Amino acid sequence: MYFGSNIKLLRKRRKRSQEDVAQAVNIKRSSLSGYELGTSEPNFETLLAFSEYFKISTDKLLKLDLNRVSEMYMSQLEKGFDIDITGSKLRVLATTVNSENEENIELVPVKAKAGYTTGFSDPDFIKVLPTFQLPFLTKNRKYRTFQISGDSMPPVSDKSWVTGEFVQNWELIKNGYPYIVVTQDDGVVFKVVYNQMHKNQTLLLCSTNPEYKPYEIHVNEVVEMWKFVNYISSEMPEPNLSRDHLGNSVMELQKELIEIKNTLRDKQ
Incomplete structure (x- = not known):
């Protein structure tokens, strides 16, 4: 889990102190320090607060090592373009079935x-x-x-x-x-x-x-x-192997x- 290193990275990129971020998500500064050091973990409510504050999904905060992604990718995330590429959020697909309830x-x-x-x-x-x-x-x-x-x-x-x-x-x-x-x-x-x-x-x-x-x-x-x-x-x-190659x-x-x-x- 990369939560601690991720929120530390995001905080520093925003040039915010631990006190600033702690106040924004309504926790103690000591709690934030523990999260960043990896000595404690947030509860679900706190995790959602961090997700809303940084505008990044909880899934990425927990599972994606943001220290290893490209600068362009980070820039897109910080601009709010947190795209679901894993399909974890259901993609709506309208479909039809035949008389035997089989997919057309x-x-x-x-x-x-x-x-x-x-x-x-x-x-x-x-x-x-x-x-x-x-x-x-x-x-x-x-x-x-x-x-x-x-x-x-x-x-x-x-x-x-x-x-x-x-x-x-x-x-x-x-x-x-x-x-x-x-x-x-x-x-x-x-x-x-x-x-x-x-x-x-x-x-x-x-x-x-x-x-x-x-x-x-x-x-x-x-x-x-x-x-x-x-x-x-x-x-x-038309067969044309040389052209295809x-x-x-x-x-x-x-x-x-x-x-x-x-x-x-x-x-x-």
């Missing part, structure tokens, strides 16, 4: 994608989407199918239907794996994702088409994550360049 796979066509970013949690919006079943998928998991547009993710072609599995815990995002990312500003995008949330609270989104440059989005912009499962297309992809190499180089830029930025 809802279809989100291109025409519905624009409305999905605002209607994704609205049961009335979700229930009018077309539905179907894929019997070969694992039971007791939630799937949704999105129609993608554009040529940024070959061999998945324009107007293909991409099925994803709902990701509750964003810490489980697998680097270099394709995901359907639902964002507030860009809508529904299908990209290869690299998880940078513990470093600077961002995701790096890459295309398999090297003509499209990778870009970062802040986790604040993300509303849903769906892990790629399969896709359905009316087009047969080159595309992957370019994507890796672009990713490494962004990571180098982030490292240099953090050191400034």
Whole structure:
């Protein structure tokens, strides 16, 4: 548990004395000293008071070593952007079931994608989407199918239907794996994702088409994550191993360049 070292760090970053913070959370200064030294622990009411004072969740105050996170991550926390990436707070997911009470796979066509970013949690919006079943998928998991547009993710072609599995815990995002990312500003995008949330609270989104440059989005912009499962297309992809290999190499180089830029930025 990192509570003592965390509140000491946060207090010093705010340039507050132990007396200042003790008065703010309505405890004795000696009690705060004990917490910071690790010789005593707060009760639940006091823990909530610290969480409210620093604007950081109790879970992070207890379990995340803030002395080891990046400066950018700390800055975001101190500005009040304490994002739940673990899924410990239930993400609201509107869904539908068939006559046998089995989860449907809802279809989100291109025409519905624009409305999905605002209607994704609205049961009335979700229930009018077309539905179907894929019997070969694992039971007791939630799937949704999105129609993608554009040529940024070959061999998945324009107007293909991409099925994803709902990701509750964003810490489980697998680097270099394709995901359907639902964002507030860009809508529904299908990209290869690299998880940078513990470093600077961002995701790096890459295309398999090297003509499209990778870009970062802040986790604040993300509303849903769906892990790629399969896709359905009316087009047969053309085999071109050399092109695919080159595309992957370019994507890796672009990713490494962004990571180098982030490292240099953090050191400034």
